[in-house]
Amino acid sequence: MPVTIREVAKAAGVSITTVSRALNGYSDVGEKTRRKVALVAQELNYRPSAVARSLVMNQTKTIGLLVSELTRDRVGHFFMFQVMYGMHDRLAELGYDLILVSTTTSRQRLVSYLDFCMERRLDGVIVMGIRLDDPYIQEVVDSPLPSVVIDLPLLSDHCGYVTTDNVHGAKLAVRHLAGRGHRKIGFVNGYSQAAVSRDRKRGYEEGLLQAGLGYDETLIHEADFTLQGGSDGLKHLLQSHPDMTAVFFASDLMAIGGLQYARELSIRVPEELAIVGYDDIELAEFSTPSLTTIRQKRQEMGMRAAEMVVGIMKNRAAPQGILLAPELVVRDTT
Amino acid sequence: MPVTIREVAKAAGVSITTVSRALNGYSDVGEKTRRKVALVAQELNYRPSAVARSLVMNQTKTIGLLVSELTRDRVGHFFMFQVMYGMHDRLAELGYDLILVSTTTSRQRLVSYLDFCMERRLDGVIVMGIRLDDPYIQEVVDSPLPSVVIDLPLLSDHCGYVTTDNVHGAKLAVRHLAGRGHRKIGFVNGYSQAAVSRDRKRGYEEGLLQAGLGYDETLIHEADFTLQGGSDGLKHLLQSHPDMTAVFFASDLMAIGGLQYARELSIRVPEELAIVGYDDIELAEFSTPSLTTIRQKRQEMGMRAAEMVVGIMKNRAAPQGILLAPELVVRDTT
DNA sequence: TTGCAAATCCAAAACGTTTCCGATAGACTG
DNA sequence: CAGTCTATCGGAAACGTTTTGGATTTGCAA
Incomplete structure (x- = not known):
């Protein structure tokens, strides 16, 4: 004892x-x-004893990291891990700890996310990788529990969000390609239920229009953020548009999938086909050819989310929507 | 309230x-x-209230996930994420939650891992990705706190471990290459302070001897598990051994780095150079050519670790060392 | 010496549970 | 009918802190 x-x-x-x-x-x-x-x-x-202290001070100094479909997701970690790093780091600085909670947690207990958070008396939650159609998420956002959502624009009295400016990011990509002289630019998008996908699609459209290029629905392929999806997406687009000279992928992983498909068909990149990805994951720099992409400041996303959630808790900062600026990183695929 | x-x-x-x-x-x-x-x-x-309950029942129903150098590590997530999945899932089934604790946590609080675990009254710990030379790890292992270590053979009264049989895994790789007729097989190893690196090196040696091949120190290059390290490793080995026909990499990431270097030099894989990786991460299947590798059952590692730690807690199971069997996955690089 | 403020300290309540032990009532046995 | 057993319930202690409010002592000026 x-x-x-x-x-x-x-x-x-x-x-x-x-x-x-x-x-x-x-x-x-x-x-x-x-x-x-x-x-x-x-x-x-x-x-x-932190638990005795928690009891009397009525705060656990713990915030929950809510991730849906943790188990199913096989690609999210490329993006999520660094966000988690940033979050955890900043939270530690602020004196808070991070506890993992996912659908599996609550399903096996037969309680909702919110119930779980209530029982553990969490001081706040950060939500990440949740699909738009997750039925339980609205519940936590609506609750008085301070919360911050990553990559999903939910704003309320107790809920803020932080995301990259995905519209702008996609525009950067398209503008870059247009600047290189490409007139027919395809787009392989991610999972359609994701908010980021919608924004990137909008950015793609606006970017095309701003560049004076026409917008063609059939140049868009909806995939799922996976390597395979990127490969299939490029294949599909090339079949219907053999004259396409550039493709913008909504994730680096898909772009790398596209790169592989191009290699299979001996399509030279970037001479015959230019490629731009999204995220700037570690692999982007080391693929061959190295990938031009839109960088998301993942670690900063996590840190800002951490700061915001404790800010809301302490009534110091009102919930807000933070849009982080993406950056174009030009490498060898364009 | x-x-x-x-x-x-x-x-x-x-x-x-x-x-x-x-x-x-x-x-x-x-x-x-x-x-x-x-x-x-x-x-x-x-x-x-879980915290009131914890106080009176003298157990928090939470176990800590100890990861060192969380922030610095830029490649570990390929391996660790799925282990974490498995852990979290099984723990949820068993009624336990997972709290993140890393060096950053304790450094910023100026307390050791162990102190942190004590203050939060954690029921147990799972340690992962810790380097052999981390000074604080021995402290937690020596403590009466139930613990399980991933990929590091530490065994004591309250501490067990689960790892893949890395010696056997490396042997599988070498045996496979030898069976394909290769006589000069290089080895790019991971970070030398990692226990798995030592085991894989031993397996490499034993595999060579069993295949009747000589063992040559200069055919081994010590790298760091990264993409770049794999690329550099292959480069280095090829310089000193231009007649080498096969390389075994201690991680898939390094193997993919090697693949890229081979492509730069227009070395055909597997015709001129056969490559075997380790881990079977998601990318292995989708690289071009797809990567022959040694599969680690990452999710199962996490689950077994979870089971063991609660087993130790409840005095149901004694701490033990679990060696999971690796599997050879033959694809296109051999 | 007296009075008063400042500096130290402490007893006890409170936080929200679980659990030990005893109490009560009815049912059953002989 | 007395006694025992079972089913059902409640009082109160305990878990390890923080904090309120007051108590005691000290220092210093009047």
Whole structure:
């Protein structure tokens, strides 16, 4: 059994109150007793119980990371891991910890996300990788629980979001391709239920129009963010548009899939076909040829989300929608 | 403020004790009052506080996922994400939650891993991606805290481990290459401080000897598990051994890096150079040519780790070392 | 010496559960 | 009818903290 504050108090010859105040740096405790208490606590290897503290202070210093379909998702980690890094780092700085909660967690308990958060008395939630059509997500957003959503523009009294400016990102890609002289630019989009997909599609359209190019529905293929989907998408587009000279993929993974398909058909990149991806995952730089892409600041996304959620908790900052600026990274596929 | 058990008791006209027992399915409560209590709890939207429960029951039902250098690591996620999936899933089934703790967490708090676990009163820990030379890891393993380590053979009274049989895995790779007629087989190893690297190196050696091939130190290059490291490794080996016809990489990522380098030099794979990777990450199947590799059952690793840690906690299972069998997956690079 | 403010300290309540132990009532046994 | 057993319930302690409010001591000026 761990040593309690009571034993420290007894050993130091002071009251429980004094131990608490001494260790927490309050002013109304004498310098001598403070040192004595610190020493005794050290000797006894005392670690204050976070759970007891949580109970009385009515805050757990824990925020939940809500990820849907954690198990099913086989590609999301390229994007999500770094976001998680940023989140965790900043949260640690702010004195908070991260607990994982996914559909599996709640399904196996037969409670909703929200119920789970309530039971564990989480101070806040960050939601990531949730599909637009997840029925439970609205529940947590509607609740008074402070929350921040990644890549989904949900805004309410207690809920903010952070995302990349995907419209602008897609425009950057198209503008870049148009600037290279391409007139017929295809688009392989991600999972249609994702908000980012809608935005990138809109950016693609607007980019085309701004460049004075026509918009053609049939130049768009809806895929699923996977490698295979990218490959299939390019194949499909090339069949209906053999004269297409450039393709914009809504994710690097799909772009790499496209690269592979191009190689199979001995299509030279970028001479015969230019390719732009999205995300700037680690692999983008090292594919051959290296991938031109739109960089998302994933780590910063996580950090901003972390900051916002504790900001909301402390009523310091109102929930808001943060749009991070994407960057065009030009490499060898264009 | 959330509704407490007291309010439920008052509303249902029974005692606190009865509410607790009714909701937790004890037998000594009448069917009628049980229904009444359940109804009232439902109506009031009562969620029992996990933290109060933790305090009194002396268990938090949460286990920590210890990952070192979380932020620095830019390649580990290829391997770790699925392990995490498996862990989280099985833990959820068993009624436990997962909390993230990494060096950043403890460094910013100026406490060690162990202190963190103690303060949060974690029921157990799973350690992953820790380097052999991490000074803090021994501390947690030595502690009475139930723990399971992934890919590092640490065994004690309260600490078990689960890993793939890396010696055997490497042997499978070498045997396969030898069976294809290769006589001069290079090896690009991972980060030398990793236990898996040592095992794979041993497997490489033993495999060569078993195949009747000589063992040559200079055919080994120590890299770092990264794409770039794989590329550089192959380059280095080819410079000193131009007649090498096959290379075994200690990770798929490095193997893909090698593939890229081979393509740059127009070395045909597998005709001029055969390549075998390790891990069977998602990308392995979709690289061109698709990668022959040694599959690790990552999800199962996570699940077994989860099972073991709660097993140790409940004194049901003694800590043990679990060696998961790797599988040779033959694709187009051999 | 007295009075008062400041500096230290402590007892006890509170947080929301679980559980031990005892109480009550009815049912059954003899 | 007395006694025992079972089913059902409640009181109160306990878990390990923080914090409120007051108590005690000290220092210093009047």
